[in-house]
Amino acid sequence: MSIDESHGSPRKSSSMRTPLGRVRNLGASGSGTSEFWHQRITGVALTLLIVPVIAVVMMLLGRNQAGATQILGSPLVAIVMLLFIISSAWHMKIGMQVVIEDYMHNEKLKLVAIMANGFFSAAVALASVYAILKMSSGV
């Protein structure tokens, strides 16, 4: 997504390119259907991962911090949680971007919202990954 490629921008009225020409090949987004496809890939990954993740949460119910840390820091559980966190963050970043693009029509506001979406998704993912790695290394 970029401001230059937006539809109906006043600057574009003097362009020689037709509206169709502007959206050919990789389209208005400039990235084609790659995000649509990544949304499916992460969706399949999350469908598979949700079963072990629910099992992990069930195992942790009613345990204190020491017990929870021991389980969350064990290699297999930690790897499953890391995969889940990364797939979730990726999936939700793309999903929220679609929502923003559907409802926000001010180009600059949209750009800011899409950036904020990326920052939020990255921050949540990194914070969660950090916590898992910290528990895994027993610090």
Add this chain to the structure above:
Amino acid sequence: MGPFGPQPSKRHMTARIDRPLSPHLQTYRWTLTMVLSIINRVTGVVLYFGTLLLAWWLIAASSGPGAYASVQAFTGSFIGRIIVFGYTWALLQHLLGGIRHFMWDLGYGFKPTEREALSWVALIGGISLTVLLWIAAYAIGGGR
């Protein structure tokens, strides 16, 4: 005026043609697939912000007993339980809605009765799985 009559306006070359727009939601009779489409988007947005809860829980667990106890105090409270219950439903509803979309992506279930049935399965399945999971949670965790 140019030498050969009026100049064609530049605007005409690239002007957007005012084609009729597709009518939006309020024009259509409500259908189940429409409702589930909206639910899938709303639950997606809920889950987006719900990841803050997941991150808070993991960071607290890695921080120490005090931080973890405050998460448990929250999730054990009445409001906390309602939020986590809602989060569970949003997760399972979005999951089943997503599986329904995978089937459509592969080209199955497009007949009117099939898509209606798929939508009912997703809706009833989401609620049933949430309740079942919470029954299991209370059985395992003793409701703590």
